[in-house]
Amino acid sequence: GENVEQHPSTLSVQEGDSAVIKCTYSDSASNYFPWYKQELGKRPQLIIDIRSNVGEKKDQRIAVTLNKTAKHFSLHITETQPEDSAVYFCAASPLIYNQGGKLIFGQGTELSVKP
Amino acid sequence: DVKVTQSSRYLVKRTGEKVFLECVQDMDHENMFWYRQDPGLGLRLIYFSYDVKMKEKGDIPEGYSVSREKKERFSLILESASTNQTSMYLCASSLETDYQPQHFGDGTRLSIL
Numbered sequence: 648g649e650n651v652e653q654h655p656s657t658l659s660v661q662e663g664d665s666a667v668i669k670c671t672y673s674d675s676a677s678n679y680f681p682w683y684k685q686e687l688g689k690r691p692q693l694i695i696d697i698r699s700n701v702g703e704k705k706d707q708r709i710a711v712t713l714n715k716t717a718k719h720f721s722l723h724i725t726e727t728q729p730e731d732s733a734v735y736f737c738a739a740s741p742l743i744y745n746q747g748g749k750l751i752f753g754q755g756t757e758l759s760v761k762p
Numbered sequence: 763d764v765k766v767t768q769s770s771r772y773l774v775k776r777t778g779e780k781v782f783l784e785c786v787q788d789m790d791h792e793n794m795f796w797y798r799q800d801p802g803l804g805l806r807l808i809y810f811s812y813d814v815k816m817k818e819k820g821d822i823p824e825g826y827s828v829s830r831e832k833k834e835r836f837s838l839i840l841e842s843a844s845t846n847q848t849s850m851y852l853c854a855s856s857l858e859t860d861y862q863p864q865h866f867g868d869g870t871r872l873s874i875l
Contacts, residue, residue, distance in 0.1 A: 679861045690866040748793040748856040754804040
């Protein structure tokens with residue numbers, strides 16, 4: 648089955664710097680890759696996602712890139728702010744007959760943005 | 763806006779008790795999921811359901827069961843709670859088609875004493 652590895656487990660940056668979180672997946676048939684942000688004590692919330700037929704997607708300070716050949720995808724946050732501090736999860740959606748919507752999550756990255 | 767509601771934010775139970783965690787969604791989603799969240803281990807899938815009365819085991823189903831009698835409600839059952847089931851439990855729902863994100867509830871922090 649699908650397996651998702653996420654690195655690093657913790658990341659500390661200065662306010663204004665960029666942050667990059669990387670994930671690799673094992674199932675080449677996976678076709679959808681969402682990213683979630685979980686602030687302390689709150690629910691995970693979708694921040695950006697990308698489909699397998701797209702190489703890059705951007706939304707203001709957040710971008711995601713996908714390399715299908717290498718089976719890895721990355722989250723890029725530019726001009727980081729203290730409110731970006733949270734745990735970030737990547738996920739991959741394996742293509743399983745009659746089970747659309749299943750996600751396999753990475754282990755999470757705790758991002759700390761220091762003022 | 764999708765609303766996924768879990769019945770309790772915090773719950774304390776004793777070893778050996780039968781524990782019920784309830785989850786309700788209001789967006790007519792076909793899929794519902796139960797995850798367990800532990801530090802450093804991410805979100806691990808316990809069970810999921812893609813239709814009423816249907817269920818599939820996830821990665822860590824041992825010690826748990828589920829029930830889905832109505833489309834909007836998905837219950838997680840700890841048959842005989844043990845201390846190693848102390849954790850944060852998250853419920854999620856999604857549409858059944860491809861490219862669908864999951865929408866999460868606020869979670870239940872369960873402590874087994």
